[in-house]
Amino acid sequence: MTLGVCYYPDHWPRDRWREDAAAMRERGIERVRIGEFAWSLLEPDPGRYDFAWLDEAMDVFAEAGLGVILGTPTPTPPKWLIDAHPDVLPVGPDGRVRGFGSRRHYCFRSRTYARETERIVGALAERYGHHPALAAWQTDNEYGCHDTTRCWCDTCRADFRTWLEARYGTPEALNEAWWTTFWSQTYRSFDEVELPGQAVTESNPSHELDFRRFASDGVVAYDALQRAAIRRHSDAPIVHNSMMLFPDYDHVDLADGLDVVAFDNYPLGQLEESPFDAATKARYLRTGHPDLVALSHDLYRGLKDAPHWVMEQQPGQVNWAPSNPLPADGAVRLWTLQGLGHGAEMVSWFRWRAAVGAQETNHAGLLRHDATPDQAFEEAGRVADDVGAPRAGAASAAARDVAAGLADAATPRASVAILFDYDDVWASEIQPHTAGFGYWGQVLTYYAALRGLDLDVDLVPKKKLGLPAADGGRDLAPYAAVIAPAMQLVSDDLAATFEAYVRAGGRLLFGPRSGARTPSGLAQAPAPGPLRPLIGGRVTRIDGLRRGVTRTLEADGATYTYGTWADLLEADAEGEVRATYHDPAYRGAAAWVARRHGDGEASLLGAWLEPAALRPLLRPWLEAAGVTPRELPDDVRRAGRWWLNFGDTDRTVDGVTIPALDAVEVDAG
Ligand code: GAL
Ligand code: ZN
Numbered sequence: 001m002t003l004g005v006c007y008y009p010d011h012w013p014r015d016r017w018r019e020d021a022a023a024m025r026e027r028g029i030e031r032v033r034i035g036e037f038a039w040s041l042l043e044p045d046p047g048r049y050d051f052a053w054l055d056e057a058m059d060v061f062a063e064a065g066l067g068v069i070l071g072t073p074t075p076t077p078p079k080w081l082i083d084a085h086p087d088v089l090p091v092g093p094d095g096r097v098r099g100f101g102s103r104r105h106y107c108f109r110s111r112t113y114a115r116e117t118e119r120i121v122g123a124l125a126e127r128y129g130h131h132p133a134l135a136a137w138q139t140d141n142e143y144g145c146h147d148t149t150r151c152w153c154d155t156c157r158a159d160f161r162t163w164l165e166a167r168y169g170t171p172e173a174l175n176e177a178w179w180t181t182f183w184s185q186t187y188r189s190f191d192e193v194e195l196p197g198q199a200v201t202e203s204n205p206s207h208e209l210d211f212r213r214f215a216s217d218g219v220v221a222y223d224a225l226q227r228a229a230i231r232r233h234s235d236a237p238i239v240h241n242s243m244m245l246f247p248d249y250d251h252v253d254l255a256d257g258l259d260v261v262a263f264d265n266y267p268l269g270q271l272e273e274s275p276f277d278a279a280t281k282a283r284y285l286r287t288g289h290p291d292l293v294a295l296s297h298d299l300y301r302g303l304k305d306a307p308h309w310v311m312e313q314q315p316g317q318v319n320w321a322p323s324n325p326l327p328a329d330g331a332v333r334l335w336t337l338q339g340l341g342h343g344a345e346m347v348s349w350f351r352w353r354a355a356v357g358a359q360e361t362n363h364a365g366l367l368r369h370d371a372t373p374d375q376a377f378e379e380a381g382r383v384a385d386d387v388g389a390p391r392a393g394a395a396s397a398a399a400r401d402v403a404a405g406l407a408d409a410a411t412p413r414a415s416v417a418i419l420f421d422y423d424d425v426w427a428s429e430i431q432p433h434t435a436g437f438g439y440w441g442q443v444l445t446y447y448a449a450l451r452g453l454d455l456d457v458d459l460v461p462k463k464k465l466g467l468p469a470a471d472g473g474r475d476l477a478p479y480a481a482v483i484a485p486a487m488q489l490v491s492d493d494l495a496a497t498f499e500a501y502v503r504a505g506g507r508l509l510f511g512p513r514s515g516a517r518t519p520s521g522l523a524q525a526p527a528p529g530p531l532r533p534l535i536g537g538r539v540t541r542i543d544g545l546r547r548g549v550t551r552t553l554e555a556d557g558a559t560y561t562y563g564t565w566a567d568l569l570e571a572d573a574e575g576e577v578r579a580t581y582h583d584p585a586y587r588g589a590a591a592w593v594a595r596r597h598g599d600g601e602a603s604l605l606g607a608w609l610e611p612a613a614l615r616p617l618l619r620p621w622l623e624a625a626g627v628t629p630r631e632l633p634d635d636v637r638r639a640g641r642w643w644l645n646f647g648d649t650d651r652t653v654d655g656v657t658i659p660a661l662d663a664v665e666v667d668a669g
Helices: 014-026 052-064 079-084 111-128 154-168 171-178 205-231 251-257 267-273 278-283 290-304 331-341 376-386 402-408 422-430 439-452 492-503 529-535 611-624
Strands: 002-006 029-034 067-071 134-138 238-243 260-265 308-313 344-349 416-420 457-461 481-484 507-510 537-544 550-555 558-571 576-581 590-597 600-605 607-609 636-639 642-645 651-653 656-658 663-665
Touching: 002 308, 002 376, 014 029, 014 052, 029 052, 029 344, 052 067, 052 111, 111 205, 154 171, 154 205, 171 205, 205 238, 205 251, 205 422, 238 251, 238 308, 251 260, 251 290, 260 290, 260 344, 267 290, 290 308, 290 331, 290 439, 290 457, 290 636, 308 331, 331 344, 331 376, 331 636, 331 642, 331 663, 416 422, 416 439, 422 439, 439 457, 439 607, 439 611, 492 507, 492 529, 492 590, 492 600, 507 529, 507 611, 529 537, 529 590, 529 600, 537 590, 550 590, 558 576, 558 590, 558 611, 576 600, 607 611, 642 656, 656 663
Parallel strands: 002 029, 002 344, 029 067, 067 134, 134 238, 238 260, 260 308, 308 344, 416 457, 416 481, 481 507, 507 600
Antiparallel strands: 537 558, 550 558, 550 576, 558 607, 576 590, 590 600, 636 642, 642 663, 651 656
């Protein structure tokens, strides 16, 4: 594993650079991510570039043996650019222009911004594309951050109409796909279609779904434009840093064009912003939720089925969550080993030194404002030793080939897969139907249960199933068991892929709401649509429970608790009832219906089980699939070859003690 750090030579006097670079190497750091917000320094006036400072910085890093990940500065177009081209600015759903003064103030579809992007990115690529310090390019920074994926400007409205015409061909086809006779929404031409989210009450959910697809396509096309501008001058790998479980664009589509995918890992900020209850937030206050963080690793590794990077990882408190606790001593090291165990080839700290001014003044770095070591500085050195990162003097990553590093990185191969899909994310967001229903929450429930049973999990993109390998196609055959939580949108083709998998002996489990909708968002009548012959049953009613309300169901004589959501099921002749609800309002409905297909089987478990209930329920199902689960103590997780203890009590696994907030190598015992 390689360690890196985010650094801003543009923030500090030149006489610090050499000293900082040497101190980085001494901490085992070999890569430095720079430049992603530096446009106004690189081009102080229109067309007048100033590369002198960056030339010097690149040379300093090269001499120190640091490989540079150079960010394109497009998240922050300078003031002169905005004044000259105000059409670049994005527009919110309230119709207000979102102005200059922070970042991400551009519309992904602005033609002017496309030209300006090609110009600045091309100029940088030309100048640094062959610089000895260059290790990789980062396009932009955190696409979609601050709610910027969707835009309501005139360009977006016109483009949306064109996009719809390409998708549907005729207004009649659109009317049918969106069921527009409801509330008199019928359109006579594509030019009549407005952007959703500006109506009196909720917009048509199919309209919303297509707008999200359209907005996502805009992000992906914008990234392609950046990559093309880079590729004209440079062969270095291209990466983008995404945000954990950020839902607003399709990460599978974005990953297709990138050489490496990366995410920014902020375990404490993420927990504070999450919908977890107060008790969970208090429990993981200083470590973050271990399974939530691990899920991001497996998601990003799963996007390309290849090692990923963590481009930013918090080394202390962040500034942007509703409250911003300090990490526990040891947490920073645990997060890094967790990355290693889940297939990350690089982890890079954000940031080297705390900023003394502006919006992120209260964000910690490895160094404090005054450049003295902060809390995580020692720990960063310790984890460098854990992962074998060469401390100063040894050969550095700048000299090493990034591709070779990626090939060497461990890629865990799991026997259980979870399917995920961004259309399904959006369907859940657009009509959650009950407070607390969230797509990633549903995925996490299954994921955490599997992780608590000491199983490695691969996250597999649904949209890659059945595609040829050349298009990144993925196959379910290697997995003994596959789980599809909240997979609302199901096409006939997808159902056929599943059928082939179970006929070949695979075990497939669908979670609540699976197969509820057609690909355009209409109800399957009845749900689960084309999955019905597969599971041998259908959904007759649904129940959305208020937060905090729980009910029970019975399977094999045991009782299990669920909340938030229940699909009420009825088995067909070929189906078998595995669990039944207790609530009298359900009138004896089944909770879990399964159908065998030779050695394989498919089933739908309609209730959102409590995490503690799901583990014992899944255990026999996993064992029947030939997987060997084992119960781990609370707070302990295995990440590759490390046992990690995220709690403040020592724990024992197989006679090996894992001290609180510490890590022990699995075979050390
Ligand atoms: C990330 C972002 C960084 C910085 C950081 C603070 O979302 O990419 O530029 O803002 O958060 O935690
Ligand atoms: Zn726009």
